[in-house]
Amino acid sequence: MSRLDLVERLVRLASVSGGEGPLADLVAGELAPLGHLDVVRLGDNVIARTRDQDPYAIFAAHLDTVPGDAGATRRVGDTLFGVGACDTKGSVAGLLELARTAWPVGVTYVFYAREEIAREQSGLLEIFRERPDLLRGEVAVVGEPTLGAVEAGCQGSLRARVRVAGRRAHTSRPFAGVNAIHRLAPVLVRVSEYEPRTALIDEVAYTEQLQVVRVGGGLANNVVPDEASAVLNFRFAPDRDEAGAEQWLRDFLAQALESSDDVVVEDLAPAAPPALSHSDLRDLVAVTSRPARAKVGWTDVATFANWGVASANFGAGDPLLAHSSQECLREAEMDEYVETLRLWLSRRG
Incomplete structure (x- = not known):
């Protein structure tokens, strides 16, 4: 058998x-x-x-x-x-x-x-x-x-939603609005350029990872979207605690965001x-x-x-x-x- x-x-x-x-x-x-x-x-x-x-x-x-x-x-x-x-x-x-x-x-x-x-x-x-x-x-x-x-x-896991705002308008007159999906582009570029960090802990090597796993936005095919979001997943090494992992992610994204944008942590599991x-x-x-x-x-x-x-x-x-x-x-x-x-x-x- x-x-x-x-x-x-x-x-x-x-x-x-x-x-x-x-x-x-x-x-x-x-x-x-x-x-x-x-x-x-x-x-x-x-x-x-x-x-x-x-x-x-x-x-x-x-x-x-x-x-x-x-x-x-x-x-x-x-x-x-x-x-x-x-x-x-x-x-x-x-x-x-x-x-x-x-x-x-x-x-x-x-x-x-x-x-x-x-x-x-x-x-x-x-x-x-x-x-x-x-x-x-x-x-x-x-x-x-x-x-x-x-x-x-094991590595920790942090899931966060990045939300950016725009202003609605008709797509024939986009100059009257602000396209939130377009505003999300710097976030996507920033994450795509991320270089993983490796932490050596007790002779065991942990390599961190950051990925965009979902993107959302848009109301109708003739409306400039006034909101958009991206969900990120950050796998962090055991030399970071949960607060440190969250702070690192916020600092990493800061240059791609404006003060009106926000980052909301949706799930966080420790390393x-x-x-x-x-x-x-x-x-x-x-x-x-x-x-x-x-x-x-x-x-x-x-x-x-x-x-x-x-x-x-x-x-x-x-x-x-x-x-x-x-x-x-x-x-x-x-x-x-x-x-x-x-x-x-x-x-x-």
């Missing part, structure tokens, strides 16, 4: 953010017969903990995916293609396999909803609000795809520094036989870090394929993920 068989079952079950219920049912059903675990269901989140042992290691993977067609799932040789295959249903399947073993230390498995949407809707935060005791532990491993290596810490000073995470790096590298995206490693739990990213699959039309998971990647964690857990006693 291939480890991809269970992954395929999970991928064929659609679980776009907010619709994780059927997948949570499946996960809870897989865990229920395991007598060494206590299983708790909170909404569409499923948590399983070793019975009668102090919690030590936490494994967390999200159940939701970005939008896509679960019906397009297919196997080609030893490769499974489908939405969520590597982000993060491969890790979910691997953790379900690991959960069948009673390990020498207390283990908590956290399968949570709504990671792919706004952070305030996160199922992990829902668990923390309702049952923070379920998230106690010494060390956490977040199952985001890392292609066989430990990815340390997390690498936690490789923790001996268990260093040992996980050693077990992989690969050097640790930076997690350039944002993950719930930052959430665990905020709760005082040393954590790192390690999951099945290639992060470059996540959210892409070619998202896939290879059987060898799945095998390496499970066997690495199996060896690491066996050394914890």
Whole structure:
């Protein structure tokens, strides 16, 4: 039996953010017969903990995916293609396999909803609000795809909307107005000329990124627009806190804006520094036989870090394929993920 068989079952079950219920049912059903675990269901989140042992290691993977067609799932040789295959249903399947073993230390498995949407809707935060005791532990491993290596810490994520004003007029007499979309051009040019900064933190290199992800404006085809906006996404290194990241972005945009324009922060998630000073995470790096590298995206490693739990990213699959039309998971990647964690857990006693 291939480890991809269970992954395929999970991928064929659609679980776009907010619709994780059927997948949570499946996960809870897989865990229920395991007598060494206590299983708790909170909404569409499923948590399983070793019975009668102090919690030590936490494994967390999200159940939701970005939008896509679960019906397009297919196997080609030893490769499974489908939405969520590597982000993060491969890790979910691997953790379900690991959960069948009673390990020498207390283990908590956290399968949570709504990671792919706004952070305030996160199922992990829902668990923390309702049952923070379920998230106690010494060390956490977040199952985001890392292609066989430990990815340390994570970059923060700031989403901001830049709004500029104009003055309405008829397009046959544009001199009577001010075109807000045209006024947005300096912002777009400024961001397009951005040069990424790399921060070296504990020998791990984090490269920041800034992108325009949405542009909006215009009322009608014969009206000079009086307002326009651009949404920016700034991925910032762990040597910046949230306030510092916001201030940097405002300073960076200042020369492209006028005093009447504004920048509104719509979502802000903190970065997390690498936690490789923790001996268990260093040992996980050693077990992989690969050097640790930076997690350039944002993950719930930052959430665990905020709760005082040393954590790192390690999951099945290639992060470059996540959210892409070619998202896939290879059987060898799945095998390496499970066997690495199996060896690491066996050394914890």
